[in-house]
Amino acid sequence: MGSFKYLMLLLFTAFGFYASGQDDPILLTNPSFEGTPTIGKAGSKLPDGWFDCGFPSETPPDVHLVVDNPFGVEQTPFEGNSYLGLVVRKNDTWERVSQRLTAPLKAGQCYEFTISLSRSLFYLSKNKPSGEEANFTTPAVLRIWGGNGYCNRAELLAESSSVINSRWLKYNFKFNPTKTHTYIVFEAFYKTPTPFPYNGNILMDDASPIMPVPCEVVTPEAPPLSGPVDGRDTPRPPSPAPPSPAPPSPKPSGPKILADLDRSKIKEGQTIRIDKLYFIADSTGITKESYPVLDEVYEFLATNKDVVVELGGHTNNIPEHYYCDRLSTQRAKAVADYLIKKGISKDRLHYKGYGKRKPLVSNSTAYGRKKNQRVEIKILSFNG
Structure with a gap:
């Protein structure tokens, strides 16, 4: 009986140490959104805590x-x-x-x-x-x-x-x-x-x-044994010769996204919209769906090492000027940072935010506002 009590004491002690090492749950205030029913009008009260x-x-x-x-x-x-x-x-x-x-x-x-x-x-x-x-x-x-x-x-x-x-x-x-x-x-x-x-x-x-x-931890597989087992050398079949390396697969030659971004077509002062460039809403986060077009820009600049460009950010007209200016600048910078990380010299990349000052079309429709949210490439010079 005494040994049983001692075992239980050890278990409770061990559990106490384990529990004290864990962070407590984070409780939300009013997690079921209890409040007075409202039709969303200006000044309507949200549930307490929100x-x-x-x-x-x-x-x-x-x-x-x-x-x-x-x-x-x-x-x-x-x-x-x-x-x-x-x-x-x-x-x-x-x-x-x-x-x-x-x-x-x-x-x-x-x-x-x-x-x-x-x-x-x-x-x-x-x-x-x-x-x-x-x-x-x-x-x-x-x-x-x-x-x-x-x-x-x-x-x-x-x-x-x-x-x-x-x-x-x-x-x-x-x-x-x-x-x-x-x-x-x-x-x-x-x-x-x-x-x-x-x-x-x-x-x-x-x-x-x-x-x-606990965060998931990936445990690497143990390497195969290569020495004697139980004191005896284990015969092993000869290792097969390594296969000849396969030739690299050619890159698909599908249609370009930016057809106008071509050395034979561009000139100083020309502006080209970067199509199929997507950001997380109200942020500078570039989505993975944008990588193909950004890689096209990178390939162009890597091939044409004398080209200097400006990356210009633009927004629609809904937010205030200060917000549009900041967001458009940060998005243009995000594109520049992507290209710099891939190896383009920062001396060839300028960025600027134009806010909502240069709309392409009217902002009176959702289509127009979407079209006005963009980042453009402007060819500054061929003296890079």
């Missing part, structure tokens, strides 16, 4: 109940008495909310998190600026950001698949932040790449605590 990070010209997210729902949304709450609806709009705006965390997300620590998501088959609202009623039902994705202030999106932690389900489902996420963050942002966004923004919705409820978990 902060609106939407566009100044747009209304805040909606808090939903089923009774007399003005949008036609019929889902009952997964947990509690209410839930939150976020929309994306075809006028190139979308909704997001934020809160300060009760403990920081630590750089290098891994986390798990779940939240219940759904999509309503009816979500009637009005488009701006026309005022026409539309059904916001195209599937969108949920993006989760870490930052160090309300609405600050310093690092994309996770992104869901398209939320197509019209019943509540648990979505599981894993975070592995490279920086420490004290705030979190939940953002509805378009499934990218997409040629045009669209109207869609995501419903959110029952967010879990953010749980610290």
